[in-house]
Amino acid sequence: MSKKDTIICRCEDVTLEDVEAIMNEGYTSFEEIKRILRVGMGPCQGNTCGQLLQREISKFLKVPLNEVETHKVRPLITGVKLKSIVEATKDES
């Protein structure tokens, strides 16, 4: 499969080709790549693509996988509708 067709982040539609291009521009940390390409910013919050990107960075920098920092995990763990949050606060009071 070509790099153009290899999807790293399916939520944000980012390919292996995109990732390699950005690393060649000099951005080799997860947070930088995320901010430019939106990898890991999708509804799954990087659950699917996090490790894939980590592996690509590790290969590119030729450092062990466990030395590549992944993205900061932020709330929420799964998407919740705004109105469900409003309903939940009503139940509490």
Next chain:
Amino acid sequence: MKAKIVIIGAGISGAGIAYNLANKGMKDIVVFDASYLTSGATGRCGAGIRQQWSSKMNCILAKKSVDFFETAQEVLEYPRSVEFKQEGYLIVATTKEEDLQFTENVKLQQSLGIPARKCTKEEALEIVPHLNKDAFISATFCPTDGHLNPFTMTEAYYLAAKRMGVKFFFNEEVTEIVVNNNKIEKVITNKRTVETAMVVNAAGGHSKEVGDMAGIDIPVYSENHEILVTEPVEKIQGPMVISFSLNIYCQQVPHGSFIMGRSTADQVRGHDVGSTHEFLDEMAKTAVHILPPLGDLRVVRQWGGSYNNSPDRQPIISDCSELPGFYLACGFSGHGFMFAPMTGLLLSEMIMGEKTSIDIKELHIDRFKNSDFTTYERNVV
């Protein structure tokens, strides 16, 4: 290592100042950032660009900055898109007082060439049809306000500055500024020592600490402001919707997500940028109240960032009478992203000893000495 000038911080301010200085022909410019590009408030901000302010100075800074943003892509020869979307800010009034104040604001804005206008409730509903008609009484609208991508805009400055020879060092923290006989001699980082006579403090949330390193007391403090983003959906809202009394700003970005934020009452001061469920609850309530259809959107992520506040909620763009060679770009009080082109231009003019494009006495740090500042920006969330 030697440098003509050291800029501390590579957020939108530091990157913009570096670009403007290089553009004026200065050589040997060095920028240090303790982390990565846009790691501070810049990469965490609401990405909003607005010219509808209540103070004349903020109106002028915003308008002239918008003029630059409109051409930034070409001027900076940036290969990606800075995503400048000018579909306006709709500011809703919910009380009689706000309505009156907004009438005054619009007069001021129009006198400065900002195309803002007062809207009746009906006119506002034509601009944003899904607004709750019972949640407000009138509004103001400026069609050339909008949204700009904080990552790519900062990168555009960064790449242009780099092309002109500015040296950037990331993951390198400035820990000390050596001052002798009232002269800056060195900047020390966790990795090296740089001989320099000039320093720009563009350290955002940490500008007070950087001021302390040089023995300059800057009357700013930092506090956490929280924000969230929803899943992307089809485009339903062009303008940013904002209300000071309800404490909300909310806009759909080009990518389709809605971004919304509000300030937390009695927020403790400090460097915490964490997320709370109290914010999530209040944010959800306010958003669903004013824009009911948004209730169906799923929140995918929330985060926090630093507001670096000054006593009058206007920026400090200034040199220092106590320490020649020490320059300040801080205290942006939650609106420093949209002012960056002017921050960069004005500070670079000051540093090069040129006459500044506009008179900025009221942005000088000395205004706080005798508390002789007269304007206070009320229009903030």
